Amino acid sequence: MKSMLRKSNLILFSLLVVFVMGMIPSAPPVPEEGMYPLSEIKNVDLKKAGLKISTKEIYNPQGISLIDALVSLGGCTGSFVSPDGLIITNHHCAFSAISAASTTEKNYLRDGFSAKTRADEIPGRGQCSIMESYEDVSNKVLKAVENVTDPVERIKAIAKVTKEISEAASNREKSIEARVSEMFIGKTYVLFKYRVIKDIRLVYAPPRAIGEFGGETDNWVWPRHTGDFSFFRAYVAPDGSAASYSKDNVPYKPKKYLKVNPKGVEEGDFLFILGYPGRTFRHYPAQYIEYQYKYQLPYISDLYEYQINTMLNISKGDDALELKYASRIKGLANTMKNYKGKIEGLRKIQLVEQKKQDDVLMKEFIKGNAQLNKKYGMLFADLDKEYTQLMNIAQATQYFGAGARSSAILKDVNTLFELAEETGKPENERKSAYTADNIESVKSKMIENVKNYDMKVEIPVLKKMLKDALKFETGSKINALYDALGRGAGEKEVDNFVEYLKSVFGNQDKLKEIIAKPSAELLNDPIVKFAKSIANQNSVITEENNKINGNLNKLLSMYVDAKAAYKNKGFVPDANSTLRFTYGHVKGYSPADATYYKPLTTLDGVIEKSYSGGDFIIPAKLKELYEKKDFGQFYSKKAKGLPVAILYDMDTTGGNSGSPILNAYGEIIGVNFDRSYSATINDYAWNESYSRSIGVDIRYVLWVTQKFNDGGYLLKEMGVK
C-alpha cells in the first residue's frame, strides 16, 4: 500500500499528449491504459467504456465539475463528500494524525475516533490543496535554457526558471500556491495553481484493527479485507481564506462535493478514479528498466530483507524488542515487498526483453525514414552510452545511496571525517556546523548517538553491506574498502574491520578520546582515512550520476518524441503527482496458475482471516455484529455478504491512496488504497492481465462508520438514509 509521497501540494495542465511533429495519427488517441491528464479526458471514448455522464461533468475548466471535489493531502488524495468540507481518505493517510491525537487514556489509534460535535474535531498539522487551474509553460521554460549546453547546468537552469515561474504565480494572500511540474522529461512543463487549506481536522477513524486489518501481511495482497478509510474536515477563516487552526475558523464550503452511493458496485461495473498518482516510468527505454531490475530493486530489497530478518531474529520472543523494531520493520517491509513484487513481475512478463525488442523495431523504423533518421539516428547509441555508464557505476550508486543510509555507524564515520577536515581549516572557511560555536554540539551529539546504537542490528548489517561490496563489478569497486582493508581483502578482513569500528563506536570513552585529537592527528586515524576515501569516491560517483542524468534529460525527451513517431499515436505523460483521471471496471484476475480471484471480498473473509491472529485480530464487536448479521441496507445479495473491498483494472500508483472511486454517474462507491502484488510493476508498464488496484467498498465504510463509535451522524451529513 501507501508509499505515500512525501511531497504534497501539487498543481494543473494542458496540451500533454505527445504527437510527433507533422505526423497525424490515423485515429484519435485511445490508449488502453493511462493516468490521463485532465486535458485528455475528452479524447477518450468514455461513453463506450460505460460512463453515463458527460466528460464536462468530470472536468470543466469554465465551470464546476467533479475535480473541484478533489484534494491533494500530504502525498495522498482525498475528496469532499459533504457541503461542509467533510473529506474522505484512507486510514493510512490519516495515520499520523490519529497517532498524534492518541494518548494512553484516549487510544484513538486502537479504538477509533469519532467527533461527537464539530468542537470535538481534532486539528492537526497537515494541509490540503485543491487544483484551481493549469497552464502549459513549456515554451517559457525551454526558452530560458536554450543556450545552456552543459547538461548538468541545463538541469539546474530548468530548476531555477520553474521555481521563478512558480513563485511569480503564487499568491499567498489569496491562498494560491503555484508549482511547475515536468510532464515529459526535459520537454513539457505545466504550471499548476492550487488553493491551499491549512486547517484540517480529524473527524472519524475506525479502530486500527479495521482500518489497518491485515497489516504488513496483507500489504499489496488481494483478496484484501482492510477498512482503510478515515474522515477529515477542511476549515478556513470566516472570510474564506486559508488560515491555520483557529477556533473562529469555519468549515470550508467546497465548490463541489461527491454524492455518496450506498448501493456500491458489482463485478463488471464501470469505474473511474481522480487523484494524484506519484511517479511512473513508462516512457523510459529498456535500459532504464534493466537498471532497475538488475541493480536498484535487488540491492535495496535484499538489504532491507536482511535488516528485517536480523531484527526479527533478535527480537523473537522479546515483546519489548518486537515493539521497538515494529515500525522500522514495517517501513522497510513495505518497500521490500513492493520491490520484490516488481522483480517478480518484471521477470514474469520479461519486460526488459519486451522493451528491448520494441526499441530495436523503433530503431529500425527510424532508420527507414530519412527525416527521422537525421533527428534520431544517434539517439539509441547515445542512450546506450549513458546507460552503460550508469550501470557501470550502479552498484556503487546503490551502496552510497540506500546502503550508506542503512548504517548509523557509516554516518558517524563520515561525521568524524568532516570533524577532522573542517577543524583543520581556518574558522571562517569551515562548514557552519563546525565553527567554534557549533563544534561542541556536533561532538556531544555524536557521543549521544553512539549510546543509542543498536549494535545487534548495526554490526551484522554493516558486515553484510561491506561483504556485498567486495563483490561489486569493476566500475563499482568501493576503493575505500581496499584502501582500508588491503588489496586482496576478503570477508575475514571485513569482519575484523567492522569489529574494530564497533570497538570505537561502541565505547563512548574511546570515541571521546579520538574526538579530542587535533585535526592533523585525527586525519591520520585509520577510520578517518577510510571515511575520507569513501567521501571522495562518493562525490565522484554523485558527479558522474549528475552528468549522466543531465545527458539523459535531453535524450529521454527525444526518446519520447521518437516513440510517438514510431507508434504513430499519442500517449500520456508518466505520473508526476499531478491530478489524473483513470478508468476501468470491477474485475477479478488470475495472478498464478489455476488461481482466480474474484473482485469483491466480504466480511466473511475478515472473520475467516481473524482466526489466524497476528495482523488479523479484530475488535470483539466486529465478530458480534457479524454473528448478528446486522448489515442493514449494506448487505449484498449477489456477493452473499457485506462487501469489504473491491478490485479493479484501473491504473493507479502511490499517491492515489485515498482517491475516490466513482461509478458511471460520478458517485463515490469506494476509496482507493492499494494495488495487488503483481500490479507493483504498474510503475513500469500497465497490463490488463496483472494491473489491479484495490479499494475499500463504500458499503463497508458506511457500515463501519455507523456501527463503531456512533458515526451515524456522518451518514446523515453525507445524505445516506
Added chain:
Amino acid sequence: MKSMLRKSNLILFSLLVVFVMGMIPSAPPVPEEGMYPLSEIKNVDLKKAGLKISTKEIYNPQGISLIDALVSLGGCTGSFVSPDGLIITNHHCAFSAISAASTTEKNYLRDGFSAKTRADEIPGRGQCSIMESYEDVSNKVLKAVENVTDPVERIKAIAKVTKEISEAASNREKSIEARVSEMFIGKTYVLFKYRVIKDIRLVYAPPRAIGEFGGETDNWVWPRHTGDFSFFRAYVAPDGSAASYSKDNVPYKPKKYLKVNPKGVEEGDFLFILGYPGRTFRHYPAQYIEYQYKYQLPYISDLYEYQINTMLNISKGDDALELKYASRIKGLANTMKNYKGKIEGLRKIQLVEQKKQDDVLMKEFIKGNAQLNKKYGMLFADLDKEYTQLMNIAQATQYFGAGARSSAILKDVNTLFELAEETGKPENERKSAYTADNIESVKSKMIENVKNYDMKVEIPVLKKMLKDALKFETGSKINALYDALGRGAGEKEVDNFVEYLKSVFGNQDKLKEIIAKPSAELLNDPIVKFAKSIANQNSVITEENNKINGNLNKLLSMYVDAKAAYKNKGFVPDANSTLRFTYGHVKGYSPADATYYKPLTTLDGVIEKSYSGGDFIIPAKLKELYEKKDFGQFYSKKAKGLPVAILYDMDTTGGNSGSPILNAYGEIIGVNFDRSYSATINDYAWNESYSRSIGVDIRYVLWVTQKFNDGGYLLKEMGVK
C-alpha cells in the same frame, strides 16, 4: 499427502450397507458421497453421473473386471497398466524403495531411475496384494461373542475369532492371505482374500525434484504441481505362485490391466477411483468429533509444531543440522499440517455443532417411536456417559500417548524404573529383557542411547510437555508430576526437574553410577520414583480407555443402526483399508473469500513456483524442455499448457495414495496422491464445497517418463503411441 497406512495386504466383501430392521427405505440408497464397498456400486446411478461403461466392467465377482487391476501396496494403492505386471503408483509410495536403491554414486532419489532392461529392475523388500474375493462373516463373529458381556473381554474375543477365521481361510501355498475387516464397528465383519505377490521391482522413478516438487510447503496444497508417480513391476515364480525375489521369477500376468488414455481430462469430466482408503470416522456421534477437536488434534499439532520450531531455530544457518532434522521435521509437519487443516475445517463448518443438532433431532425421532425407543432410548445417555469419561481423561491420554512418545528421556526414565523393579524380582519372574542374560544389553543400550541425545531439542520439548501438563483439567492431572515436584509445583519446578534429568541423562558416568545400584536402592532414586508413579497412572489411564472403548464398541454399533432408522436410508461403512469405489468430477473450488481455484494446473505453474527456490527447485532440464515448448501430444489447448495436476470432488483419504484415476470409460487418466488442505476434514465429513482430492495428470506422467531418463519404452509397453 500420504499418511501412508502402515498395514498393507488387505481384503473383499458383501452386504455392507446398513438398513434398519423392518424399515424399507423409500428410495434406493444414493448417498451423495462415499467410499463405496464393491457390493454397493450397483446401487448407485453411475450412468446418470456420467459413467459410460457398465458397473459389471468395474466389479464382477463372476468374471474379470477393473478391480482385478488394483493392488494394495504397503499402505498405498497401485494398478496394473500393462500385460507384463507393470504397476503405477505414487513417487511417495515408492520413496523408501528408491531411497534404499540409491547410493552417492547412483543417486536415484535425486536423479530419478529408469531400468533400461528387465534385468536392471531393482528388487525391494515390499509386497503387494490383489483382492480375490470377500464374504460376510458377521454372523460367525457375533455368534462367537454373544455370551461375552464384559466389554473389554468382548473386544478381545472378537479379535480372537476374526484371527481364527482369517487363518483358516489363508492358504500360503496358493499365495492366498485372508483377513477379516470390521466394516461397521461392533456389528459387521467381512472376510477378504488376497493374492499376494512378494517380488516387486522398481522400474521407473522421476527425479525427486519432480516426484516431490513442492515438498512440505505444498503438502496438502492446491494449486499443486507435483509429478508424484513411479512404476514398479510385479514378479512371480515361473509356476505363478508368490515367491520372494529370484532371478528366475517372471513378470506377473495380471488378469486385467488398465488402458492408459494419453488424452487426459477436462474440467467437468466424470471420474472414478478404486483404492484402499485407510480410515474415516463419519459414523460417529458429535462427541467423538468434539473429542478430536478439543483434545487430540490440538494437543498433537501443538506439540509437533513446538518440536518443529525448536529444530528450525536450532538449525537455522547450520547446514549439517538442517539436514539432520529434515526428515524428522517432515514427518511431524505432515501430521501437524493435516491436524491444523482439520481443526480449521471443523471450526469453519462447525461440525461439532452440526452433529450435535443432528443427534438431538435423532434422539427426538427415536423418542417418538415406541419400538425404537425401547431399543435405543438409553443410547444417547449411555454414549454421553462414555464420552464424558473419555474427555475427562483425554489430556492424560494424549500425554501418555503422543506426548510420552515425543521424549526420549521419558522413555529412558521408564526403562530405569523397569530395571529397578525387574531386578528386584527373582530371575524367573522377570520380563525377558531383564533376565541375567539380557540385562547387560539393556544397560549398555541405555548408556549408548544417552550418547545420541539431542539435548537442544529434548530439553525444551520435555519442559513444554510438562508445563502443559500442569494445566491439565481435574480428571487428567498427571499425579506423578506433583509427587515429584511437590503439590503447588509450577513452571520453575518443572525447569529445575528437567535440568536435573538432563544432569543425569546428559552424563554417562552419572548414569552408569545409578544403573549400578542394587534394586532396592534404585527404587528410592527420585527419578525412578517419578517413573513408577508415571507408569502406574499410565496403566490406570490405559485400562480406563480400554473399558470405555469396549463399551463404545457396542454403543457405536447401535448408534449406526439408530442413525439408519432415523435417516431412513442406507449408508456405507467408514473406510477401513479395504477396497472401495468413489466417483466424482474434475472440479475447482472456492476455499476462501473471493478465491477460486481451477481444477487443472500446468507446467507454467511449475516454472513459476521454481523461482521461489527451496522446495521448488527443478531440474535444469525441465526448464529447458519448457522453454522449447516440447510437449508433443500432451499439450492441452484448453488448459493452454502441459497439464500437471488435477483436482476433483471424489472421496479419498490416506491409503488412496497411488490409486488410479479413471475416466468414464474406465481408462486411467491420472494417479491420486493427496487432498486439499480444506479436505483434511473429509475424514469426519464429506462435503461438496470443500472436499477435493488431488492427482497427477497422466499427460504429465507420460511426458516426464518420456523426457527424463529415456523412459519412452514404458509408453510403448503401455500402448501409448
